[in-house]
Amino acid sequence: MKTFMSLLKTNLNVYFGISALKYRFTKEKKRLWEPILVLFAVVIGGGSLLVLYSFLLLGVFMGGQGIGHPEIVLTFAFMATQLLILIFGIFYIMSVFYFSNDMNILIPLPLRPAEVLGVKFIIILIGEYLIALPMLLPAFIIYGLGTWSNIFYWLKGLILVLMAPILPLVIAAIFVILLMRFINIRKSKDLMVVLGSLLGLFLGIGVNFLTQSIPQGNEKEFITSLIESNTGLIEAIGNKFPPSIWATLGLTSPGWQGLGYFLLFIGLSLLLLAVLLWLGNAFFYKGYLSGQEVQRKAKAISAGDMEKRALKTASPVVALFKREWKLFIRTPIYFMNGIAGMIMVPFLMLMPLATQTEKMSEVVSLAKDPKYAPIAALVSLGIMLFASSMNLISSTSISREGRTFWISKLIPVSPKDQVLAKLIHSSCLSLIALILIALPLYFLLDMLLYRLIIIIFIGLLANILINILGLIIDLLRPKLEWNDPQEAIKQNLNAFLAMLAVMFIMFILGGIAVLLALKGISELWIYGILALIIVLLSVPSIYGLFALAHRKYNSLEI
């Protein structure tokens, strides 16, 4: 037990970066505003989401009360939470159990696999509470207050809320451990990253779709009908997988029956946990060790082939560009996050149109009207630019180099050329994204070809400016210390800061465009003025970028 506790302590420390935080706060004393800003953003963003969610739950509760089943709100919350944890748990567990770097250190230690597994499980569990508590507590409180529940409800409920993530997480873990034992999925870590990102993408689109389909003005009736049509579904899930409603029954059934369900739920969670630990002892290390290779080519390249390759020379900037390109394309997490965000945005924006077909055709026919075509093109440009503001390719460009940044410092290529290569790389990807977004609009709105070309051109100009700003932000405070590529892009505040900066600029550009359009200035003049403004902003920015690169490539230490 003592070794287990010390292992847990060390792991908590490493995983949540406690010592590193302490060091930063007490020794280095730098960038204290950063965590404060993050906290601020989380509180605002999370808080407003929580309020929205609570209102939804309140609706569900009142709707349920109407049909005599107020406990539906609990079932809803428990099921949604458990389902979410189950799905994301699979990916989370895979990455923490099998893809994390510390396994090389842990395996040689004189510990039972179950202990290592237990520690990792607890760490994931703590992470999951960040999702589970905000999802469960509102429902729990709403039902408790709404039905004047007694003290036993509150006591049992607190325990159940704390226990709720365990069951789905254990099931996910058992699934993953068995999967890893029998299929060698570790080889295709990259594939898992892609699958995980796609899942997140679809979930995002799905949630958006749902909220879009709530008719405005009569939300309440909608919720009632939703509940009525879905009680069948909930019951069906409950029948197929009874534990999912045991929590609700344990909370709402009277007397001994309630206590029975309560104990049943907890008992099952603990039992499955024991099964997991047992399975872990038997299979965990074996599964880990069986899949540690990187694919190697079967045959070496021939001498002639090598000669051909060696003879292909390129200028330093082109060589740097090729490096950026290859590393970006070959790291799925970069690729998915870099491109997906940009392509997803127009989807989300067009969604409301797609779900309300009448309005859609109305808007489209208006846009096709030659009188409004210039406005439609401007709006399309706006959509394209908004989408490209989701771009985090440039704003993580230095960070992505991580520990290999020493190579960039070492090579005899001026910082100016190095950031130029990065700018070309990110702008190429921007151009691809712009075209991908513009083409559907082009066909949907029957846009004239010259308009398409103009808006892509202006979009590209604006994207170059955006990418310059992204590079400046990343240069100012790059995150070079990371072990997994994921940290460079997902846990990087720069991407967020760059988005803010870009939105600000887009806001100004958009405002100017609207103002000019309202004044009745002709279309081509508006484009001309926009292009001029962008260029006027870009020129000093790019010189600023070069000067900053010169300073930072010298002073950054890794």
Add this chain to the structure above:
Amino acid sequence: MIEIKSLSKSYNKGRVKAVDDLNLHVKPGEIFGFLGPNGAGKTTTIKMMVGLLTPDNGSISIAGIDMMKNPLEAKRNIGYVPDNPDVYDRLTGMEYLNFMADVYKVPAKERKERISYLLEMFNLTDAVGDLIKSYSHGMKQKIVLTGALLHNPAVWILDEPMVGLDPKSSHLLKEFMRKHCDQGNTVFFSTHVLEVAEKLCDRIGIINKGKLIAIGTLDELRHGEQADSLENIFLELTEI
């Protein structure tokens, strides 16, 4: 070829003085061994020499070119291998070598010759088409070494180059270093293996707690006490 004047560097806003007023001169044709206990400041000095760290104070010149004033030109004369190389995992060995050759502007013909020569020497020819991700520690080190020497730099700066190499590769590297210096070039390397330093180096510098405490040929270090081995000298000097 290497000229270091009153070089200083501290970490954590001056609390850790890693290199303290270091003066050093390495002549053409010389293999220079840089010794010192763990944490003495070897890696810090080397990183400043190749431009990875900015000195707090002092100057460095490589092949007559000032590292601060004309860094790009100075860097072209350096071949550097770090003690623990992190390279681009997702490039193949060949792609990495071509990248290095491109940024150092190595002409096609010379590039081809040197790549095949070095790969042959380090026995890497078969692996060069694979992603670097799949390389062993030693293979990674050898591909970095190959990449660092492609442009035939006059000054080699190597941080513990023998660590992790198999006996044959390490032997070949030592021979290669000798050959390089016999052509009038310079090798500067840090090591903990005193036998290597004893046999290979023309001159030796010993650093302790950031200060250079001894420098000279083996004989000079012995102060005429013929019997003393480098090990004894090292232990005596660094024992404070």
